[in-house]
Amino acid sequence: MVFNTNIRAEGAFVSSYTTIDPDFCSEFTEIDVAASRSKCPSFGDIGVIIDDSDERHSITLVRNNILYPLNFYETVTTAMSTLGSKKMEWRYPMGDPQHPVAMLVRLNVGTNDSQEQQVSYLVVTKITERQICVVGIIPPKFNQNFLARNMADQAYSMPCRTTVLP
Helix, strand or coil, rough: EEEEEECCCCCEEEEEEEEECCHHHHHEEEEEEEEEEEEEEEEEEEEEEEEECCCCEEEEEECCEEEEEECCCHHHHCEEECCCCEEEEEEEEEECCCCCCCEEEEEEEECCCCCCCEEEEEEEEEEEEEEEEEEEECCCCCCCCHHHHHHHHHHCCCCCCCCCCC
């Protein structure tokens, strides 16, 4: 399910949104009692899988039958985390939704073991012909969405993250 298409933003890129609402995703693998995978609606030729393992969420994108695990527990945080929104944002050149350059998703990260307190980050993932990986994390601030979109629009030349938040 794609909605809110062609939201105009700064520059030559626009956004579309797809849902990651559990009501529109279907669980297809229960790895064990504490882990599962759900398939959510695709964006163009990119499939979306939500990984839920021991109260840590992540996303795996799929293109041409190749899995691109974003491994938020290795690239964002080792803390307990949940997807913080029921949608994900896709950035692409205006008029060319078949070639997304980035995906943004909100991730709520627990600041203690019970997750009573959370910090809401925006995770920026680049999408190129050969790579799909996390390139940045935008912490909460007044212009968080603007900063995340700006990073997404420049993500092509950014290196993949290999470390978690301090």
